[in-house]
Amino acid sequence: MRSLFTIFLALTYCFGTFSCGQPGYAQLEDTDHSRFTPVVLTEGTTLDEPMAFEVLKDGRVFIIERKGALKLYNPVSKTVETVFTQPVNTKYTNKEGEQREAEEGLVGLTVHPDFENKPWVYLLYADPDEPKHVFARWDFNNGALDPATKKVVLEFPVQREACCHTGGGMAWDNAGNLFMTIGNNTGNNLSAHTDERPGWHNWDDQRGAASTNDLRGKIIRIHPEDDGTYTIPEGNLFPPGTEKTKPEIYTMGHRNAWRIAVDSKTGYIYWGEVGPDAVQDTEIGPRGYDELNQAREPGFFGWPYFIGENHAYPYYDYVADTTRAPKDALNPVNNSVNNTGLNELPPAQPAFIAYPYGVSEQFPQLGSGGRSATGGPVYRKADFKDAARPFPASFEGKWLAADLSRGWIMAIAIDEKGNYDSMERLVPDYNPAEIIDMKFGPDGDLYVLEYGSRWFRDSDDDKLVRIEYNAGNRTPVVAASADKSGGSVPLDVTLSADGTIDYDGDVLTYEWRVKHQESGTLNVYSGMAQQLTLDQVGIYDVTLEVEDPDGATNTKSLQLIAGNEPPVVDLTLANNQTFFFAGESIDYAAEVRDVEDGAENNGLIDPAQVAMSIDYVSEGFDYAEVMQGQRSVDQSTRYAVAEALMGQSDCAVCHQPDVRSAGPAYTEIAERYSGDRDAPEMLAGKIRNGGSGVWGEINMPAHPAISENDARLIANYLVNYGDKTVATMPVSGSYTLDVPEGDNGRGTLVIRAAYKDRGKGNVPALATESVVILKSALVDPGSASSIVGVEASQFRGSGPTTVRAKDSGYISFEGIDLTGIAGLNLNASASLRAGDVGGTLEVRLGSAQGTLLGAVDIAVTSGGWRQRPEPKSLEFAAQEGLQDLFLVFKSETAKDIDPLFSLSRIEFVRATN
Numbered sequence: 001m002r003s004l005f006t007i008f009l010a011l012t013y014c015f016g017t018f019s020c021g022q023p024g025y026a027q028l029e030d031t032d033h034s035r036f037t038p039v040v041l042t043e044g045t046t047l048d049e050p051m052a053f054e055v056l057k058d059g060r061v062f063i064i065e066r067k068g069a070l071k072l073y074n075p076v077s078k079t080v081e082t083v084f085t086q087p088v089n090t091k092y093t094n095k096e097g098e099q100r101e102a103e104e105g106l107v108g109l110t111v112h113p114d115f116e117n118k119p120w121v122y123l124l125y126a127d128p129d130e131p132k133h134v135f136a137r138w139d140f141n142n143g144a145l146d147p148a149t150k151k152v153v154l155e156f157p158v159q160r161e162a163c164c165h166t167g168g169g170m171a172w173d174n175a176g177n178l179f180m181t182i183g184n185n186t187g188n189n190l191s192a193h194t195d196e197r198p199g200w201h202n203w204d205d206q207r208g209a210a211s212t213n214d215l216r217g218k219i220i221r222i223h224p225e226d227d228g229t230y231t232i233p234e235g236n237l238f239p240p241g242t243e244k245t246k247p248e249i250y251t252m253g254h255r256n257a258w259r260i261a262v263d264s265k266t267g268y269i270y271w272g273e274v275g276p277d278a279v280q281d282t283e284i285g286p287r288g289y290d291e292l293n294q295a296r297e298p299g300f301f302g303w304p305y306f307i308g309e310n311h312a313y314p315y316y317d318y319v320a321d322t323t324r325a326p327k328d329a330l331n332p333v334n335n336s337v338n339n340t341g342l343n344e345l346p347p348a349q350p351a352f353i354a355y356p357y358g359v360s361e362q363f364p365q366l367g368s369g370g371r372s373a374t375g376g377p378v379y380r381k382a383d384f385k386d387a388a389r390p391f392p393a394s395f396e397g398k399w400l401a402a403d404l405s406r407g408w409i410m411a412i413a414i415d416e417k418g419n420y421d422s423m424e425r426l427v428p429d430y431n432p433a434e435i436i437d438m439k440f441g442p443d444g445d446l447y448v449l450e451y452g453s454r455w456f457r458d459s460d461d462d463k464l465v466r467i468e469y470n471a472g473n474r475t476p477v478v479a480a481s482a483d484k485s486g487g488s489v490p491l492d493v494t495l496s497a498d499g500t501i502d503y504d505g506d507v508l509t510y511e512w513r514v515k516h517q518e519s520g521t522l523n524v525y526s527g528m529a530q531q532l533t534l535d536q537v538g539i540y541d542v543t544l545e546v547e548d549p550d551g552a553t554n555t556k557s558l559q560l561i562a563g564n565e566p567p568v569v570d571l572t573l574a575n576n577q578t579f580f581f582a583g584e585s586i587d588y589a590a591e592v593r594d595v596e597d598g599a600e601n602n603g604l605i606d607p608a609q610v611a612m613s614i615d616y617v618s619e620g621f622d623y624a625e626v627m628q629g630q631r632s633v634d635q636s637t638r639y640a641v642a643e644a645l646m647g648q649s650d651c652a653v654c655h656q657p658d659v660r661s662a663g664p665a666y667t668e669i670a671e672r673y674s675g676d677r678d679a680p681e682m683l684a685g686k687i688r689n690g691g692s693g694v695w696g697e698i699n700m701p702a703h704p705a706i707s708e709n710d711a712r713l714i715a716n717y718l719v720n721y722g723d724k725t726v727a728t729m730p731v732s733g734s735y736t737l738d739v740p741e742g743d744n745g746r747g748t749l750v751i752r753a754a755y756k757d758r759g760k761g762n763v764p765a766l767a768t769e770s771v772v773i774l775k776s777a778l779v780d781p782g783s784a785s786s787i788v789g790v791e792a793s794q795f796r797g798s799g800p801t802t803v804r805a806k807d808s809g810y811i812s813f814e815g816i817d818l819t820g821i822a823g824l825n826l827n828a829s830a831s832l833r834a835g836d837v838g839g840t841l842e843v844r845l846g847s848a849q850g851t852l853l854g855a856v857d858i859a860v861t862s863g864g865w866r867q868r869p870e871p872k873s874l875e876f877a878a879q880e881g882l883q884d885l886f887l888v889f890k891s892e893t894a895k896d897i898d899p900l901f902s903l904s905r906i907e908f909v910r911a912t913n
Helices: 004-016 640-648 666-673 679-689 708-719
Strands: 036-040 050-055 061-065 069-074 079-085 091-093 099-101 106-111 120-126 132-141 144-157 167-172 178-182 218-224 249-252 257-262 269-273 290-295 315-317 322-324 353-355 373-375 399-403 409-414 420-425 435-440 446-450 463-469 491-496 509-516 522-526 529-534 538-547 553-562 568-573 585-593 611-617 732-736 748-756 767-776 786-793 802-817 821-831 839-845 851-858 870-875 882-890 901-910
Touching: 050 106, 050 167, 050 435, 050 446, 061 106, 069 106, 079 144, 106 132, 106 167, 120 167, 144 218, 178 257, 218 257, 257 373, 257 435, 269 399, 290 373, 290 399, 373 435, 399 435, 491 553, 568 748, 568 767, 585 611, 585 748, 585 767, 611 640, 611 708, 640 708, 640 748, 666 679, 666 708, 679 708, 821 839, 821 851, 839 870, 839 901, 851 870, 882 901
Parallel strands: 167 257
Antiparallel strands: 036 463, 050 061, 061 069, 069 079, 091 099, 106 120, 120 132, 132 144, 167 178, 178 218, 218 249, 257 269, 269 290, 269 373, 290 353, 315 322, 373 399, 399 409, 409 420, 435 446, 446 463, 491 529, 509 522, 509 538, 538 553, 568 585, 585 732, 611 748, 748 767, 786 802, 802 882, 802 901, 821 870, 821 901, 839 851, 839 882
16 A cells, blocks of 8 residues: 555645646657558458468568468558468367367468578468477468478477467567467466366466476477577576476466567567456455566566466365465475476566556556457667658657557557556557557568457458558548438538648648449549539449648548438437436437338328437446447447447457357347346346356456446347347437436436438438437536646546646636526635645636636635645526636736646536526
C-alpha cells in the first residue's frame, strides 16, 4: 500500500505544478500520430489464418498460414500467390476421443539474414503423421521453395491429446544466432499445470516448461550453419554436455512465449507471453497475468510455479488432492515424477510488464478484458540506414508491443539501464483485427499481420498492414458522404467531401467516380461537392479519390440505392432532450412512414413492425456507434445498444454471429439458452467473471470493466439472438428509469426507433432510425465541448476530471437543453496550498461574453491537501430549448499567471413544479 506521505507528494505535484498527467504514460512532444498511416497491403480473400511473415529487402513479403500455405505478397503487382504448401497437422484428439482444432499447423517462419546471397526459408510446422514439430530449411528458387533442397534442422516431440500453445516466434541477433519460442504444449487449467497423476502427464508443465531436458516451454538459441545443421552458441543457460539438460535452451519457464525480438544494440530479447485465465486470487493461486518480457541473459522465468512479478502458486498436489506450500523463487525445485531434467532450477525471474483481465494499477493504459500478449520489435534507427520513412528520434530504443485481443500497439520506453520507463499507444485510431505478428521491414516501416476475427477458419478481415511514418508530406484523410442513402428515381443526391483533412494544409483535388452496378455505366466528377440525378434503378458504387500536390492519394467509398424511397422515422419526447432524471417519467412517441410499404395506409407503417427500444447503459459507453447505425445484423433489431457494447469490447475475438470461432456463435448460445429465464443473469456473470467448460476447453476471459447492467444487456441480446418474435416496446408511451442496482447512475439512456423496409422489386431494402441520447444530469467538466485557457487533469489518470483556470478561461457545453433546468450544483475550491487566488464562476449563454444567467464566488481556503471541493449552488431562471452554455472563470484582481480555483463536478438541477 502506498503511504499517505507518498499520496501527499503526488497531490502536491498535481496541484502545485498546475498539471497532473498519468503516471508512467509519457506523451512524447514530438509524436504526431497524424503522421503515422496504416496502409492495407492485402485484404479480401487473399489470406486464410495468417500466422507470421517476413519482409524481404525488395519489399516482397512471405506470409505463412496455419493450414500449411506459404504465400508471397508482391508490392509491384499488389498480388498474393501461394509459393509452397507444407502438409501439416491441425488437430488433436482429447481423452473423450473427440477431434478438435489445435493451435498446431504451420506456425513459424524466418529467412536467412543474408537472404540475397543465401535464399533460405525456414519453417516450423507440426508433422502431419508423427506427433512432433519440425524446423526445416528450403531454398527459394524461381519464385517457389524447392522441395529437393529441404534440410531438417531440428525437431522435437509433442503431444496431441490436449490443447494448446506452440510458440513459433523467431528472431536473429547480430552474430547470426537464431532465437525461437516454443510453447508449453500442455493442457490448460485456470492455475498452474502440475498434474502428476498417472495418465495426466500432458497436464503437467513440470515435464516441459520447468524441465531442463525438454524444449517445450522454452526460448532456444541456436546458430544455423550453411550445411543445414546447427551449433550451440556460447552463453546459453546450460553448457553443452551438462547432464539432464538441453544445450539449445536460452530461457525456460514459459507458458506460451510468442513473438520475439532482439534489440540490436543491447542484445536483450523481448517477447509477449500469454498467461492463464484465472480472474482473481484464490486459494489455488494468484489471478492470471499476460506478460511483456525482457531477458538480458539466460534464465528461468517461473512457469508453472510463478506468474507476473513472481506471484507464487501454492503447489497443488493432484494425487493427494491437496494444496502444499509454494516454491521458493530464489531456489525453485522440480520434483515432478514427469521431470526428466534437473531438480534444482535457476532463480525465477519476474515479468518485465504483467497485466491481468482487470485494470492494472501499475499499467492502467493497457486496459482490461480479454488479453493475449503478442510482442513486437525494438526500434533502432541504425538498423535502417536507407529508410525512406524512418520513425522519429523519440522512438529510438522503444519496444513496440501488441496485444491480439485488446488491439493496441504500445511504444514502451526503456531507460539506459534497461528498465521500464513509460509507454504510450501508437496510432490510437488504428483498430486491427487481432495482431498475430509485427516487425519492422528492411525499409524501416512497421508491418502488422492481422489474423482476423474468426478463429480456426478464414476471416474477411485478415490482412497485412504497413504503418508508414511520414515526416514530410502526409496522405490526406478522406471523408465522403451523401445527403441521402437512397430514394425513388429520379434521385437527386448531393455528395460531399466535408471532413476530409490534409494535415499539411495542402490544396487538394477531388475526383468522384459513380458507377451503376448492373449496367456498368461510369461517370466521373470533380470538386469537393457534387449534385447528381440518378435515373437508373439499382445500386450505385461511389468512390471519392483525393490527391495532394505531391501525388499522395487516398480514397473513400459508399453506396447509393435508387428506386426505393427510404422510411421516415420521427421520434419525439415531451421532456428534456439532453438529460434524464431517475424516477421521472419520459413521454415518447415514434411514427414511421414508408412510401412503398405503407401505400395502403397513407404511408403509415404498422407499429408492430417498428423496433422501439429504451436502454440504460452504464457510464463510459460510446454511443457514437449507435448514432451511426454501425451494426452487424438487421438495423431494425431492438438490440442495437447491446451490439454496440459488444463492438466496443473484444467479443469478436472469440465469437461470431453465425459460425463458431474460439467460442460459440451467437446462434448456438441462443439455441442452448432459449426459454431459460435464468440464463441472462448467469451469462452476465460469465461475461464479467469469465468461465470455462461449457463450450469446450477454451476458457472465456473475464471482463470486469463491463458493468453488471451492460453485461445483462449483452446477455439478453445473445439469448434472444435471431428471434424475430421478441416484442419491442410500444412506439409511444411513458418510461420511468430506475437506475440498476450497483450502478452509479451516470450512464446514458438510449431511446431508439428503427424500421427496415421490404425493398422494391430487385432494389435492396433501406433502413432508417431515429435515436435520442439522454445523459446523466451529473456532468464531468472534462466532457465539455470546448476548453479554453483551462488545465484539465485526472488523479492517477482516471475518474472525474478537474478543471482549473486563470482569468477568462472557460469551458462550454454546446446544444444543452435547458428546458426545465433551474440551476447548477457545483463542486469548486480555491486552495491556498496550490497557489489559487479565488474568483467568480459565471454561467453565460451563447458565448463567454453572452447573457449572464448567474454567478457564484469561490473564496480561497487554507485547508490542507485533504481539503474537499466546496459544494456550491447557483440558481437561474428556467430557460427553453437548446442553448450553448459557458462556465467562465473570472477575477478582477488576479495576475495573468494566477490560477483561480478548481471545478470538479457540475450537476444540472431540475426545476420543481
